[in-house]
Amino acid sequence: MGYVRTALLMAAMTALFMGVGYLLGGGSGAIIALVVAAAMNAFTWWNSDRMVLRMHNARPVAPGDRWGLHAMVAELAQGAGMPVPAVYLIETEQPNAFATGRSPERAAVAVTTGLLGRLSREEVAGVIAHELAHIRNHDTAIMTVTATFAGAIAMLANFALFFGGRRDSPMGLVGTLAMMLLAPLAAALVQMAISRTREYEADRIGAGICGNPMWLASALTRIQSAAARIDNHVAERNPQTAHMFIINPLHAHGYDKLFSTHPKTENRVAALRALAAEMGNAVQSGARGRGAGRGPWG
Incomplete structure (x- = not known):
């Protein structure tokens, strides 16, 4: 169901983009908008990973690191039948x-020093498994495309608003102006809906990769608590990357609000608890990442 919903939302994003192009220049404007979107997506498709990693000052982790992080990522990826991503x-x-x-063969997982310092080994494994699920599901590519579409729609709408759009639009002047103002808002809402849908799916698949849903549930709770108190200054300066993180690194959205890029953490934990019950894992009250089920780090 998650994939169907994502496909429908992507179709809505494409239709919205074409509609703004049509308002800007009729049928030819819609075609031009599609060409522009294709060019923008091609550029971000090939360069987004390097751009984001550079933006957050990420440095590569080599095999044999003192945290055992690279070995953990490699073991979980191999257990899931995936290529080992860069760390x-x-x-x-x-x-x-x-x-x-852009693909499982050209993917990277980035974690913060705060994650390694504040979470148990099992909790870190749950987080890594969640990120591997995003890679296996091609969510990293999907979110790159949707973010590009949202930015392009906002750009076209501003351009149309500045130049007045089509004077002979069947929507009339008021309708055209409303469309130009509301299109970027609608695009942002669709992008956020896609992001939230993919988070639930990555939680579910990630729980299977690490072998214990409660490791990820415990990690989400601890990350949410710390993220609400500790600033991520680079993320605050680059809010367009917030949807990529396992927990929103910004301090604006704590609940399932309309503009939140992430589902409510309590809802995600509840879903993982239900999954743990289905898998036969005992839910330990107050456990700090030590689920009862056996996983690769048990």
Whole structure:
């Protein structure tokens, strides 16, 4: 169901983009808009991973690192039947992580020093498994495309608003102006809906990769608590990357609000608890990342 919903939302994003192009220049404007979108997506498709990693000052982690992080990523990836992604470390006290890359063969997982310092080994394994799920599901590519579409729609709408759009639009002047103003808002809402849908799916698949849903549930709770108190200054300066993180690194959205890029953490934990019950894992009250089920780090 998650994939169907994502496909429908992507179709809505494309239709919205074409509609803004049509308002700007009729049928030819819609075609031009599509060409522009294709060019922008091609550029971000090939360069987004390097751009994001550079933006967050991420440095590569080599095999044999003192945390055992590279070995953990490699073992979990191999257990999931995936290529081993590149591993990066970000210097910030806020515990968090994200995945990037256009395909499983060209992917990277980045974690913060705060994550390694504040979470147990099992909790870190749950987080890594979640990010590997994003890679296996091609979510990193999907979110790159949707973010590009959202930015392009906002750009076209501003351009149309500045130049007045089509004077003979069947929507009339008021309708055209409303469309130009509301299109970027609608695009942002669709992008956020896609992001939230993919988070639930990555939680579910990630729980299977690490072998215990409660490791990830415990990690989400601890990350949310710390992220609400600890700033991630680079993320605050680049809010367009917030949807990539396992927990929103910004301090604006704590609930399932309309503009939140992430589902409510309590809802994600509840879903993982239900999954743990289905898998036969005992839910330990107050456990700090030590689930009862056996996984690769048990």
